[in-house]
Amino acid sequence: MNDYDYEAIIKRIATIENLEGAIQLAISPSNTCIIAENEVYQAAKISSLISETLMGSPIRCYTPLEYNRYVAPYRDADKMIIIIDDGEKITPNMKNTIEICRIMGIESIIILFSDIGGELKRMMTPEIIPLKFGSNLEVMEKIIISTAITIKVLAEAASRKTDNPRAKDVLKTLGEMKVYSEDERKLRDILMEIANGKIKNVFSDHLLMGIIETIINEITMKKQHTIKIYRMDDHPKITMNIISRGGKTVIFTSEVEADVAKQIQNYLKMHGGEVEEYMEKGDPIIAPLQLSINLLKAKREVT
Secondary structure, eight states: OTTOOHHHHHHHHHHOOTTHHHHHHHTSGGGEEEEOOHHHHHHHTTHHHHHHHHHSSOOEEEOHHHIIIIIGGGOSOOEEEEEESOSSOOOHHHHHHHHHHHHHTOEEEEEESSOSOHHHHHSOOSEEEEOOOOSSOOHHHHHHHHHHHHHHHHHHHHHHHHOOHHHHHHHHHHTTOOOOHHHHHHHHHHHHHHHTTOEEEEEEOTTTHHHHHHHHHHHHTTSSOOOEEEEGGGTTTTHHHHHHHOSEEEEEEEGGGHHHHHHHHHHHHHTTOOEEEEEEOSOTTTHHHHHHHHHHHHHHHHO
């Protein structure tokens, strides 16, 4: 990972000071949004729930295509945080979003995982914050960085705007993240069963969904089997179909949806289904990041 490990990434983001521009945009969340693509989007889309929880107003996350086609034509007062993993190759949709910012005078800032270079260097862009983690990051490394940045920016904004004690606790916890070996071992076993096709169905709570979808898609990309991924609120509508489909079910949850996870688990067991639960304990706002860290190490051992 370009001389960085996952713990070093978290500690660096927790103490990084040049995210100030993004934090200032997030302090007024009513007309601020986040733009991201691919794995970065899957991680950053937790922004709506986290900002609603900490500040009482959602900062929504869009893909560039969503923003360009469905949002930009009808709004003219947005502020925008754009998160890009690599400045060497910018997609056409992201180029269009950056151009919309320039034409419409949208107050915006780009958070860039790598250094400024390639296509991004040649474009007329808003302010760029280069984090300089390097290029060619693994998928889960991008997830960790994206999740940590999203949590850091929103918690810092909430702490300053409302003096929110929970936001302050989140920021403190952010600098203390580490891999928990017992959780990592359990995740490694689950990923092995996903890779060999034993697990057929997955439930995930809302905050963990993007990360779970990303890791499962990466593991099964070249496999012949498919895994169905459901949200917790798909229960009980589709749970009977899962039983008839067969195969093992795994449930990923944070503490906030633990009661629903238990309902699903009990229902499946009662009807003869094989089911396992993985719970990411602690503050649900931190749960996506903790899961990402544990998953990175587990995945490396599986693949």
